[in-house]
Amino acid sequence: MALVTTKEMFKKAYEGKYAIGAFNINNLEIIQGVIRGAKAKNSAVILQCSTGALKYAGATYLKAMVDAAIAETGVDVALHLDHGPSFESVKEVIDAGFTSVMFDGSHYDYEENVAKTKEVVEYAHARGVVVEAELGVLAGVEDDVVAEKSHYTRPEDVEDFVKKTGVDSLAISIGTSHGANKFKPEQCTKDANGILLPPPLRFDILEEIEKRIPGFPIVLHGSSSVPQDEVAKINKFGGNIKDAVGIPEEQLRKAAKSAVCKVNIDSDGRLAMTAAVREVLATKPSEFDPRKYLGPARDSLKNLYMHKVNNVLGSDNKA
Numbered sequence: 001m002a003l004v005t006t007k008e009m010f011k012k013a014y015e016g017k018y019a020i021g022a023f024n025i026n027n028l029e030i031i032q033g034v035i036r037g038a039k040a041k042n043s044a045v046i047l048q049c050s051t052g053a054l055k056y057a058g059a060t061y062l063k064a065m066v067d068a069a070i071a072e073t074g075v076d077v078a079l080h081l082d083h084g085p086s087f088e089s090v091k092e093v094i095d096a097g098f099t100s101v102m103f104d105g106s107h108y109d110y111e112e113n114v115a116k117t118k119e120v121v122e123y124a125h126a127r128g129v130v131v132e133a134e135l136g137v138l139a140g141v142e143d144d145v146v147a148e149k150s151h152y153t154r155p156e157d158v159e160d161f162v163k164k165t166g167v168d169s170l171a172i173s174i175g176t177s178h179g180a181n182k183f184k185p186e187q188c189t190k191d192a193n194g195i196l197l198p199p200p201l202r203f204d205i206l207e208e209i210e211k212r213i214p215g216f217p218i219v220l221h222g223s224s225s226v227p228q229d230e231v232a233k234i235n236k237f238g239g240n241i242k243d244a245v246g247i248p249e250e251q252l253r254k255a256a257k258s259a260v261c262k263v264n265i266d267s268d269g270r271l272a273m274t275a276a277v278r279e280v281l282a283t284k285p286s287e288f289d290p291r292k293y294l295g296p297a298r299d300s301l302k303n304l305y306m307h308k309v310n311n312v313l314g315s316d317n318k319a
Contacts, residue, residue, distance in 0.1 A: 002076065002077075003066070003070060003077055003079055003099055004076050004077070004078055004099060005100055005129065005130045006020070006046065006078045006080070006099075006100050006130055006169065006261075006262070007130055007168065009044050009046075009076070009261075010169060010217040010261040010262070012318065013217075013262075013315070013318075014215065016314075016318060017256075017257045017258075017314070018257070018314035018318060019255070019256035019260050019261055019313045019315065020043075020044055020045065020046055020262055020263070020313065021038075021045055021046065021263055021308055021312075021313050021315065022047075022048050022080060022219075022262050022263065022264045022265070023045065023046070023047060023266070023269060023305065024048050024082060024264075024265075024266035024269065025048070025049060025062065026049075026053045026056055026057060027056075027057060028065055029294050029295075029298040029301070030269060030273070030301060031047065031062075031065050031066060031069050032069060033269075033273075033297075033298045033300075033301025033304075033305060034047060034269075034301065034302075035070075035073050036073065037301070037302040037303070037304070037305030037306045037309065038073075038075050038305065038309065039074070039075050040302070040306055041306050041309040041310060041315075041316040041317070042316060042317045042318070042319045043075075043313070043315040043316055043317075043318060044075070044076045044078075044315065044319045045075060045078075045305075046077070046079075047066055047078070048080040048081070049062055049081060049093070050266075051083065051084070051085065051089060054093070059092060059093050059096040059098070063079065063096055063097050063098070066079050075319065076319060078099050078100045079097070079098045080099070080100040080101065080102065080132075081098055081100070081101040081102055082102055083102060084101055084102055084103050084104060084120075085104060087103075087116065087120055090103055090120050090123070090124065094123070094124055094127055094129050099129055099130070100131075101124055101129060101130075101131055102132040102133070102134070103116065103120040103131060103132075104133075104134050104171075105117050105133065105134070106135065110157065113133075113135070114161060114164050114165055117131070117133045117161075117167060118164065118165045120133075121165055121166045122166075125166070130169070131166075131167050132168065132170070132171055132219055132262075133161070133165060133167040133169075133170060134170070134171040134172075134173075134221075135154070135157055135158060135161055135170060135171070135172060135173075136151055136152055136153030136154070136171075136172055136173030151173060152173050152174060152175075153173045153205060153209065155208040155209045155211075155212055158170060158209050158212050159213055162213055162216060168217070169216075169217040169218070169219050169261065169262060170216065170217070170218055170219065171218075171219040171221050172205070172209060172218055172220070174206050174220070175198075175199060175200070175202050175247075176201065176220050176221060176222035176247055177247075184243075185243050187199060195228060195245075196243065196245040197248070198245055198247065198248070200251065201247070201255065203254070203255075206218070206255065206258060206260070207258075209259070210259045215259075216259065217261035217262065218258075218260045219260070219262040219263075220252070220260050220262070220264065221264045222247075223247055223252055223263045223264055223265055224266060224268040225246040225247055225252065225268060226244050226245055226268065226271065227271060227272070228244075230271040230275045231244045231271060231275075233278070234274055234275045234278055237279050237281075237282035237283075239274070239278060241271075244271075246268070249312050253311065253312055253313075253314065256312065256313055256314055263312070263313060265308060268304060268308075269301055269304060269305075272297075272300045272301055272303075272304045273300065273301055275300065276299070276300040277294070277296075277297050279296075280292060280293040280296055281293060
């Protein structure tokens with residue numbers, strides 16, 4: 001198995017009515033957790049790096065660790081740049097050996113987004129790399145991506161955008177949001193247990209986009225579900241995370257049965273890892289060996305990703 005692009009992954013996902021998980025990576029334990037979870041469920045996977053991850057670990061280190069993970073497990077992996085803000089950021093990772101990139105021109109006006117995306121596509125395609133772009137704006141905060149307000153994708157723009165840019169997949173805005181605090185409490189309702197429930201995703205927009213670009217792979221960013229058990233564990237062992245709310249998993253599963261071929265999940269992994277580390281340090285205060293708390297964190301991540309593959313993405317046994 002090998003480092004691959006998403007082209008064949010997405011073709012199989014679209015036809016099979018499932019999605020591929022795109023999980024953000026920053027270090028060895030996260031990479032191992034994702035890869036081992038994917039291997040256990042016989043699922044292809046996308047490992048993606050934000051600009052924050054590249055600043056933290058460096059493209060060369062991350063690429064080398066991903067190569068090592070593929071050699072260990074034999075899983076097909078696409079290595080992807082998440083939210084590349086400029087042509088230069090995209091060029092850097094393509095030259096480092098990434099197989100997929102996202103250029104995020106959503107903060108530009110429409111025509112400038114088209115022009116800049118097309119420039120990225122021309123450079124990437126000449127080197128065998130696939131490109132994801134974005135129409136619409138997601139609210140929230142994740143690494144270097146910050147937006148106070150969301151703007152839903154306009155279905156009437158998508159066909160023109162795809163035709164003019166030549167992109168391989170398109171990230172849309174239908175109500176997902178970055179970070180663990182995706183919505184303000186006043187935007188939500190509460191269930192019988194007092195858990196905040198966010199506004200439902202705009203499946204009407206998704207369905208209209210599917211009609212306009214049939215067979216084309218759609219991407220959902222900001223799709224963490226923010227497991228409340230992990231939030232509770234963090235708070236139990238000294239954390240202070242308030243009003244954290246995510247996208248209900250049943251809505252993401254519904255989306256994964258449509259044209260959505262890629263679902264981005266980052267905050268859930270951060271929560272699971274932090275919860276595991278906090279529990280060890282709180283219950284074993286004399287522990288100072290990083291392996292003794294990063295090991296359980298890695299195991300927690302593996303279990304989380306196995307759950308996502310099974311119950312959210314539907315990509316188990318599809319590799």
